[in-house]
Amino acid sequence: MHMEITKSLIGKVVLITGVGRSGGIGAAICREIARNGGDIFFTYWHQYDEENSREYNKDDPAKLIDELKQLGVRVGNIEADLSIAGSAEALFEAAEKEIGLPTILINNACYDFEIPFTELSPEILDKHYAVNVRAVAMLCKEFVKRGNAGGIINMTSGQSLGSMGGHKIPYTITKAALEMLAPQLAPELAKLNIAINSLDPGPTDTGWMTEELKEQIRKESKRGKVNTPEDIGQLAVSILTEKKYPTGEVIHAER
Numbered sequence: 001m002h003m004e005i006t007k008s009l010i011g012k013v014v015l016i017t018g019v020g021r022s023g024g025i026g027a028a029i030c031r032e033i034a035r036n037g038g039d040i041f042f043t044y045w046h047q048y049d050e051e052n053s054r055e056y057n058k059d060d061p062a063k064l065i066d067e068l069k070q071l072g073v074r075v076g077n078i079e080a081d082l083s084i085a086g087s088a089e090a091l092f093e094a095a096e097k098e099i100g101l102p103t104i105l106i107n108n109a110c111y112d113f114e115i116p117f118t119e120l121s122p123e124i125l126d127k128h129y130a131v132n133v134r135a136v137a138m139l140c141k142e143f144v145k146r147g148n149a150g151g152i153i154n155m156t157s158g159q160s161l162g163s164m165g166g167h168k169i170p171y172t173i174t175k176a177a178l179e180m181l182a183p184q185l186a187p188e189l190a191k192l193n194i195a196i197n198s199l200d201p202g203p204t205d206t207g208w209m210t211e212e213l214k215e216q217i218r219k220e221s222k223r224g225k226v227n228t229p230e231d232i233g234q235l236a237v238s239i240l241t242e243k244k245y246p247t248g249e250v251i252h253a254e255r
Contacts, residue, residue: 008241009038012150015095015102017082017139018109020044022060025155025201026108028229029236030064033104034071036237041095041102043080043109074099082109083130088138092146103150104240105143107136110155110175117166125170132174137181140196149193151240154178158200158252179250186248195247197239201232202253220255227253 014033019026019042030040044061061077068075076098080087095102111131113124136154143152156179157164159172182198189196203226235253239245 007037009033009036009104009237012038012104013095013100013102014038014040014104014106015042015091015139015143016040016106016108017043017080017091017135018045018107019064019077020046020060022057022064023229025229025232026106027060027064028233029106029108030068030233031071032230032233032237034068034073034075036241037073038104039074039099040068041076041078041099043078043082043091045079045081045109047081082135083111083127085134087135088142091139092142101146101148102143103148105139105150105152106236107139107152107154107178109135110171112168112171114167115170117169120170128170128174132171133177136178140181140185144189144192144194147192150195152189152194152196153236153239154181154196154198156198156200156250158202160250161200161252182250183248190247195245197245197247198250199232199236199239200250200252201235202227202255227255 012033014030016026016029016033018024019030021027026042030042033040042061042064046058061079065075065077076095078091078094080091082088092102109131111128113127115124140152140154143150156175157172159176160179164172179198182196185196232253235251239251245251
């Protein structure tokens with residue numbers, strides 16, 4: 001997938017959550033937005049990345065800021081625990097103060113803890129709900145309440161396409177709520193000139209895939225390749241800038 005750089009996001013302020021790792025999808029979306037002229041305010045949460053990623057490096061957010069600034073855009077960031085009630089409002093206030101009122105919101109942060117279904121506890125389920133559902137819904141509410149036309153993308157995982165296994169239940173059932181948020185809100189938001197979509201990147205190689213898994217995905221893929229974070233960054237920008245994607249849909253990246 002190659003997309004022409006048109007600087008189509010000049011003048012846009014993008015608030016994106018969950019950008020803790022240089023090799024992640026969030027960072028790739030930031031790079032693509034910056035290449036297209038958009039200013040960026042991103043969040044990260046060191047504790048989650050440290051506990052859940054082998055590729056974790058606490059210097060990644062600072063390095064990413066330097067990288068994005070070299071592309072000539074304004075950049076701000078903040079460490080934010082989105083499971084805290086009230087974090088959505090605080091985040092919008094921080095973004096507005098540093099680079100201006102966001103005109104695009106990308107909910108990329110998630111909470112994902114695998115556990116056998118028979119060992120699932122209310123506490124683990126609540127942790128998933130707090131980040132994957134409540135934080136996203138409240139961030140969308142803040143975006144709409146502040147009255148700026150623009151676009152919202154909520155990242156999902158294709159859980160409506162088939163089972164991801166019993167050990168992923170707290171993740172898949174909370175992420176599924178975001179697939180419903182877009183069609184439910186779209187008609188109301190269209191009147192305010194706000195588009196809302198869910199984006200499912202499909203299996204994407206952000207550093208965690210084994211060679212065996214990549215080979216299996218290539219065999220099953222129509223295109224014979226594994227999606228890269230860059231592919232998803234380009235797709236996110238095309239959703240935000242091209243007319244071919246109607247609001248209210250779940251957009252599945254090619255597999």
